[in-house]
Amino acid sequence: MKTKKIVAETMHLALKMVRQQLGEDAIIVNTKVIKTGGFLGIFAKQKYEVTAYSVENDGDPSEPEFQVKLKEWPLKNDNFKSNMVIKTANSENESNVFHKQPQKLYEFYNKETEPKEKSISSSEKNENILLEEMQQMRKMMMNFLLNDKQSNSLPAGLVNGINELKKQGVNDEVLEYISGKILTKYESNNALDEALIANEIISIMVEIFEKRIPKTITVRDQTRMISLIGPTGVGKTTTIAKLATEQVLKQKRKVAMITTDVYRIAAVEQLKTYAVILGVPVEVVRSKDELEKALKKLESYDLIYMDTTGRNYKDPEYCSSINEFIDLSIESDHYLVLSLTTKYEDLQLLLNEFLDSPVKRLILTKFDETTSYGTILNIAYKFPYHLTYITNGQSVPEDISAIDASQIARKLLGRD
Incomplete structure (x- = not known):
């Protein structure tokens, strides 16, 4: 292949x-x-x-x-018919939509969502319409299967599991993927044990997570600076304190801090308070020139943590200013900090903005302030970022840990 x-x-x-x-x-x-x-x-x-x-x-x-x-799939195609008539195995009555015991249902689902030839168009607008209608068709078919209780088209355990994930905010694309894998594996068996299906769902979710979770989150020896980037209120300053405490107390590294968040006086004072407790210096910078001077002043330190300004990431000027602070010759790791209390639709916009940037790692905060964990799975499925840390409280330094794939998967299915 x-x-x-x-x-x-x-x-x-x-x-x-x-x-x-x-x-x-x-x-x-x-x-x-x-x-x-x-x-x-x-x-x-x-x-x-x-x-x-x-x-x-x-x-x-x-x-x-x-x-x-x-x-x-015709190369020139701008639409397709959504009218489908599927006959049962033992009847010509077209009112019966699905087999009582469907064979290779996942393959059938694929086949029936293929586009049908209609008019010819090569415009981008029509191509986008085609893709959108395919997605709508897939969603319609999956919803029908999940809610078709009379024909017993899907195993009850799968329906219950998918519905539980829906409640957790898992989006349709991920639900289709999980359902498809299970239907492919057990295509001829409609009477599966619910516990078996639950374990299969958890296993698939763990597989998705593990592709995004690095084998180690230990700071590399060559890393000189770690910067935290993210919107206002996600907990960047507290997170820096947690990470710095780990390096000072456990790894015995010589640590310093820098903040560019001069728009919020409270943020500067908060970081200075943590720095006094840890016995580390703090430099406040307002421009790239000041940052370069601060880095020269702190060149004897093993590791520098930088807290950046949290503002509106829809503002192109602000995005450009952030670039000035992270585009440095010094060996750096950049983390995007996101709150799990933020709507997934809003997080997608932010994640898309950073796809072509040096930011490759995520820290997810406020795990303790939500009961919906679907956002974590949605991000792991769709975006190529490394999932590193998760925070679950304000206590420094204990309320931060590496992301546990199995724990999150079980929580999503209500098994933990």
Whole structure:
């Protein structure tokens, strides 16, 4: 099996390149709109990414989603019919929508969500409509299956598990992926034990998490500075105190602190209070020039923590100013700090802004202030950031820990 990611200016061109490079029988695994170039969304260009694999050898891709065969997906297509009539195995009555005991239901689901040929258009607008309607069709089919109690189309344990994840705020794309993996594995068995399905769901979620959780979160020896970036009120200053305490008391490193958050006097004073307790110096900077002077002054220290200003990340000027503080020659690790009490839709905007930046790690705060943990799974599934720490209180330094994939998965399913 050969897997490729194709990026092109239009979806039409991307699909054409997939056909050329992987052949007529290539399987599309995922399609999405991405931004390339620029920084923090500024001057970025919109492109289309298609992930596909060849079918030279038997086997499923490592992360199968609801797949579409390329040879059955017309390159020029702007719409497709959503009217579906599915006959039962033992009856010609079209009012019966699903088999009582469906065979290869996941494969059937894929087939019925493939686009049908209609009119020909190569415009980006129509390509976007096609993708949107495919997603709507998938959502409609999944909702139908989950709520179709009379035909018993899905195992009760799977329906209950998916509904529990929905309550936790897990989005439809992730639910489709989890359901699809289970239906693929147990396609001919509709009477599965609920405990078995629950364990399968937990196992799939752990697999998703583990792809994003680094094997170690220990600070690298060559790292000289760690900067925390994020909106106002997510707990950056307290988190820096927790991380710095670990390095001073346990790792015995010589630590210093820098803050650029001069817009909030309370933040500066709070950081200075923590610094006095730890016996470490603090430098307050307002510009890149001042930052460079502070770094020279602190060059004898093993590790420097920098607390950045928390403001509106929708403001391009502010995003540009943040770039000045993190674009340094010094060996640095940059963490984006996000609160789990923030709506996932808002977090997505922020996460998208930093995709092309040096920020590669996430710290999730206020775990103790929410009972909905679906955001963590949504982020792990969709974004390539490393999930490092999670905070669950204000106490310094104890209320911070590495993210435990199994613990979060069990909480999501109400098993912990």
